[in-house]
Amino acid sequence: MSRSGESRDRLDELTGEVSEVTSLLKDNVDKVLRRGDKLDDIQQKADDLESSSIQFQRSSRSLRRKMCCSNIKMTLILILVVIIVIAVIVVIILMTVKPWEHSNSGNSNHRNGSLAIR
Secondary structure: OHHHHHHHHHHHHHHHHHHHHHHHHHHHHHHHHHHHHHHHHHHHHHHHHHHHHHHHHHHHHHHHHHHHHHHHHHHHHHHHHHHHHHHHHHHHHHHHHOHHHHHHHHHHHHHHHHHHHO
16 A cells, blocks of 8 residues: 555656646746737837828928028029118118219319310
């Protein structure tokens, strides 16, 4: 009976080890499945992030173009205003000085004087 008792103890020991290994395998399989789910979630988030980054890149290019056009328009308007201000200043100076009256009257006297001498 001792041999039968030893066999029984050995069988119980092996059954316990098999149960332990089975439990460990089930835990490992659960962990692998959870890890797979997490990887799927991470992959989905990465895909969403890539899509968002492409959309951001497109919108930033569009905004850059709009701002560039706006800057060009403002620069052209500023140049036009400066030209108009310079033109107004020149017209005011010309109207004040009236160089055409001085040059015509000077030429007239000079011509008359030279004609009278001859």
